[in-house]
Amino acid sequence: MDPIKTAVDKGRTSLSEYASKQVLKAWDIPVTREVLVQTADEAAAVAEDIGYPVALKPCAHDLMHKSELGCIELGLSGPEAVNQAYDRIRAKIKSPIEGVLVQEMIAGNRELVAGLSRDPQFGACVMLGFGGVMTEVIADTVFRAAPFDAIEALDMIRDLKYRAMLDAFRGQAPADLETLGRILTSLGRLGLERPDISEIDINPLIIAPDGAVTAVDALMILEGGPR
């Protein structure tokens, strides 16, 4: 089943976080371990499986700005906390949702953003930038037009003004640049091979203390969707 085609057939113009990450995962982009659940008990069972702490988020294709709704539950460290968080989310979100996402928490204070957009002249373009709360202020973003290879992806990463953050940093390992490069080339290939995706936003892309790079939240806008 192709989640993009299914969504387009239903007249949807975006994918939920869960569906977006399923697509990214299929394209070799590392994403958080997560399961979509329908009950509090299920949530607690899944959390046990994933390992505490976990995050809970409501999941629906039309929930684009979850953090602004104040319904993201982070750092839940036991079954009781998961149960309560689950109920809070259900109480807060009145619109229909696909379920609640139980997700591993990725530790790491180095955040990037990555994405795909479409330029009228160059077509599919991939963006990489410095992430976190200061992302707009720091405005450290670099681009490449698709397609490009791993060699080009490394050059793109090198273009970041604050690339020193990707080296060994305050006791943390250097970022896994090979994986980061693969994320960028995959986004480019996705852009070329799936014209039905108009935009992808991975925010944040967290670099763990061991250097591993993971897409923690993601959003896909489909053809005809809002830009």
Place this chain on the structure above:
Amino acid sequence: MLSKISESPLYKIARPESIAFFGASNNFSAMGSSILNAILTDGYEGRIFPVHPREKKVFNLEAYARVQDLPAVPDLAYIVLPTKIVAETLRACGEKGIRRAVIVTAGFNEVRGEGTARQEEIKAIAREYGIRFTGPNCIGVVNSHIKLNATFLPSQKRTGFIGMASQSGSFITQMFDYLGPRFGQGFSTGFSLGNEADIDMADCIRYLGACPDTRAIALYIESIRRGREFIEAAREVSLTKPIVAFYVGGSETGKKACLSHTGSLAGPDRLYDGVFKQCGIIRAQSVEELFDFCYALGSCPLPGGNRAVIQTHSGGPGAAAADACGRAGIDLPTLSPATLEKLGAYVPHTGSVSNPVDLTYTKNPLDFFHAIPKILLEEEGADSMLVYFLASAAMIHRALAGMGLTKAEIDAQVEKIVEEQCASVAALMTAHNKPLLGFSFLTRENPFIAGLQDKGVPVLPSPERAAKALGAIVEYKRLREKLARSFEKAPGSKPQAET
């Protein structure tokens, strides 16, 4: 990639053997007349057929009432007519068998509305007859190697190795007086593109890439229309020839100016930064950098790395160059014991042999042009050289006068000395295959500066500009190696180089 330059749609536009000229009359103030005047003044050797409904002669050339009356089929039609009659003229050219055109006339897509419809009309006519054209709303073409200056200003009649494609005609025609007095250069070939209704920047990159007279390519860009083709062409050409681009559509203010200038939609600055990088293109931040970088890249061999030696006999200019090197990513290594030993005999006790090498003065002034730079170019720890030139012909005059020579003897001696010394520096650069960039506050009025430049040693007007230009050369080398690795890894995609 073009396997032969003659496959380019621009071949007959850049090298026409004959031109049908529309829009020149004996009224000298008309734009068409100015262009034809410039063509004749520069000494174009091909045939020109002015077409004019009433004039029997234009500028002493036999004129023809209609294009169908021409005794031959010219390679190129040059159209500088009122907007309304461009379409019918292009059709008549097609009927005659002319397959290339430069359409200078404005009033097309850049004015929107009816202009857009008019542009579509000429595109359709061109397709029908297989005509390829530049413009509309452009200035024209220059090719100094065939003395063709089809712009409205006189050129300085200089040849050169900088090829240019510009979305503004001014950066072709108004740069003659810039490149000439500063670098002793003209354009190898220059295209003004205007609205790019047919031929565009990507075609120009391929043409200039294959053009044997062109060693560096300058692009003035307001917007790239066929993004994918642009990237493909530039990546291939950058593998063998440097491209420098100046893009002005990235800021909000620049974007608005571009829309009204050529009707083009400019894209975000950071995206263009990235596209240039992936194409191996060096981005210039100003018109000045555009030509500085092309001039330096076209003059110098590529360095092994980013380490330079600075040679000076004045502390300030040397220190300014050192500071600018730091900002441009150029390292200044300590000289090796072997180099220091060789230098010893030439450096007075007041000098300094750290890098910059500051000679303060030289026992024999001519050592500055041969013995010392030779030693410094032999330094294995450095990949390139920056040299401050304060050579004054007047000093040699005085020295020779002191020896009791006559004025005629002195003049002849000075000319000979300048010639020999400049040739020596140029030969050193070639022999050691390392970039050597000069900088000086003197101009080409000084025979040493003109001599160095004319022998192929680039001399820039300040230490900062020389250091930045060296930075551009180092960056080009890095990007070119990156591209080579990419093509290497993707077998089958490697472009066939022209033989």
